[in-house]
Amino acid sequence: MPLDIRAGERDNNWIKGRGIRVHYASRCIIDGVDIDVNAGRITTLVGNNGAGKSTLLRVLIGLTQPSSGAVERRDGLRIGYVPQHFSVDSSLPITARRFIALRGKVSKQRWQQATAETAVEKLLEQPLQSLSGGEMRRVLLARAVLHNPDVLALDEPAAGLDAGSQGQLYRLIGSLRERYGCAVVVVSHDLNLVMAASDDVLCLEDGRVACRGAPASVVEHPEYRKLFGAHLGPDTAVFRHSHPHKVELSDDH
Numbered sequence: 001m002p003l004d005i006r007a008g009e010r011d012n013n014w015i016k017g018r019g020i021r022v023h024y025a026s027r028c029i030i031d032g033v034d035i036d037v038n039a040g041r042i043t044t045l046v047g048n049n050g051a052g053k054s055t056l057l058r059v060l061i062g063l064t065q066p067s068s069g070a071v072e073r074r075d076g077l078r079i080g081y082v083p084q085h086f087s088v089d090s091s092l093p094i095t096a097r098r099f100i101a102l103r104g105k106v107s108k109q110r111w112q113q114a115t116a117e118t119a120v121e122k123l124l125e126q127p128l129q130s131l132s133g134g135e136m137r138r139v140l141l142a143r144a145v146l147h148n149p150d151v152l153a154l155d156e157p158a159a160g161l162d163a164g165s166q167g168q169l170y171r172l173i174g175s176l177r178e179r180y181g182c183a184v185v186v187v188s189h190d191l192n193l194v195m196a197a198s199d200d201v202l203c204l205e206d207g208r209v210a211c212r213g214a215p216a217s218v219v220e221h222p223e224y225r226k227l228f229g230a231h232l233g234p235d236t237a238v239f240r241h242s243h244p245h246k247v248e249l250s251d252d253h
């Protein structure tokens with residue numbers, strides 16, 4: 001399928017997906033999703049369990065092939081990925097330093113910068129198996145940012161972290177975006193944090209786009225309220241943009 005990228009959008013557009021469909025056996029997991037991943041923006045994929053968020057993320061970065069549709073990635077795109085699940089064989093003796101270094105050689109200066117900004121310096125000599133859940137997420141992030149990625153793809157990066165660490169992690173993601181101008185695509189269930197940290201939200205329901213747009217618009221959308229309304233209490237802090245946004249409806253709404 002030919003992609004329609006307008007001239008003005010090309011400079012910022014790292015990944016463009018159109019009409020993405022993924023089938024497993026007879027089941028349709030992703031059903032006709034259009035999505036743009038743009039430099040300097042944080043896009044968050046939300047939705048219930050099994051909605052297809054991880055699958056869509058993997059399609060965008062080329063780890064899963066779509067059954068149909070098109071995904072265009074800019075040539076030479078550097079992608080840093082933090083998977084949802086990561087386990088280390090307990091018989092494999094590997095320190096955090098070796099594990100991060102497996103990503104490939106970088107200058108000493110870059111190494112120091114990446115390990116400092118993800119706050120893993122004190123963990124480097126520890127066996128990977130001994131790290132706590134939160135420490136492991138930071139090590140995975142250090143590995144993902146090591147090569148100055150153009151796109152950071154993070155699948156539930158804050159899963160298992162305590163509230164303070166979740167906040168820290170999202171602030172870190174925001175500052176990495178500021179520093180490197182990279183695009184960030186995040187899968188998350190932490191709705192309040194997501195809303196505070198994202199530029200764009202795409203809400204999936206059974207593989208389809210239920211609603212999408214800026215956080216402040218999406219939370220007002222009936223489809224979003226249907227899915228998450230019960231979790232939006234009066235204390236929900238939603239980041240408010242100062243300019244109006246349009247909520248786009250999927251084809252079937």
Ligand SMILES: Nc1ncnc2c1ncn2[C@@H]1O[C@H](COP(=O)(O)OP(=O)(O)OP(=O)(O)O)[C@@H](O)[C@H]1O
Nearest residue numbers: 024029047048049050051052053054055056084187
């Ligand atoms: N390789 C596969 N073969 C068959 N079904 C799969 C495969 N990968 C994912 N699925 C199914 O596709 C659906 C979407 O999975 P996915 O992991 O993308 O959802 P998700 O929105 O990320 O869910 P969660 O929030 O629970 O992590 C699920 O029902 C899952 O069982």
